[in-house]
Amino acid sequence: MEETGFALGGRALVLSATTGEIEQEYSTFAPYYAGLSFSPDGNYLGIGGREGRMVVIDMVEKSVAVEVRAIEGGVNSLTFSPDGSVFAAGGWGTGLITLWNTESGECVGQLRGHASTVGGLTFANDGKTLVSASHDQTVRVWDLESQKTTAILEGSLGG
Numbered sequence: 001m002e003e004t005g006f007a008l009g010g011r012a013l014v015l016s017a018t019t020g021e022i023e024q025e026y027s028t029f030a031p032y033y034a035g036l037s038f039s040p041d042g043n044y045l046g047i048g049g050r051e052g053r054m055v056v057i058d059m060v061e062k063s064v065a066v067e068v069r070a071i072e073g074g075v076n077s078l079t080f081s082p083d084g085s086v087f088a089a090g091g092w093g094t095g096l097i098t099l100w101n102t103e104s105g106e107c108v109g110q111l112r113g114h115a116s117t118v119g120g121l122t123f124a125n126d127g128k129t130l131v132s133a134s135h136d137q138t139v140r141v142w143d144l145e146s147q148k149t150t151a152i153l154e155g156s157l158g159g
Contacts, residue, residue: 024062035077039084044102046087048075054089056102066105072096079121088130090118097121097132099144109147113140 035048044065045057052074058065074092081087086108089098095114100107114134122131129150130142141151 024057024059035075035089037078037080037087039080039087039102040082041084044080044084044087046078046080046089048078048089050074050076050092054078054087054100056087056105066100066102068100068105068107076117077119077121079123081123081127082125083127086127088121088123090121090132090134092117095134095136097130097142109144111140111142111147111149113149113152114138 035046035054037046038044038059039046043059045059047055047057052069052072054066054068054075055064056066057063072091073094075089076092077090079088080102085102087100087102089100091097093116095112095116095118097111097114097118098107099109099111111130111132114132114136115138116134116136118132118134120133123129124131128144130144131139132142133139137155139153140149141153142148143150
């Protein structure tokens with residue numbers, strides 16, 4: 001990947017990883033971003049905000065491809081599936097994880113089980129399993145076909 005992205009002061013910036021120059025700038029989003037992720041192929045950049053909006057930018061066309069109201073209460077984390085066809089958004093405060101089709105913006109699932117903010121999300125390489133970490137001190141493993149939890153790990157950091 002030749003680019004990197006970050007959010008700053010109500011703007012999402014895409015920088016050249018080699019020169020550090022601003023390649024693209026998007027300023028139509030919320031003043032506070034919580035999630036930012038490139039798709040594995042680098043074709044999409046997902047941006048999630050605390051107001052609950054999720055925007056997917058098509059990095060090839062340099063335009064907004066999808067905009068959805070992802071999660072009531074805000075988006076805290078997000079990730080793309082290995083093939084980039086689905087993105088997952090983890091909720092701020094709600095514990096809800098929502099799955100979206102990257103091209104159409106259609107909601108393709110909701111995963112419920114966490115009792116608090118979803119702080120981290122990652123897909124397994126096969127794209128059929130999602131792992132989520134929450135402020136409720138649990139890590140959940142999800143089977144995406146059934147949309148059910150298959151394992152729960154409990155614990156705390158430093159406790």
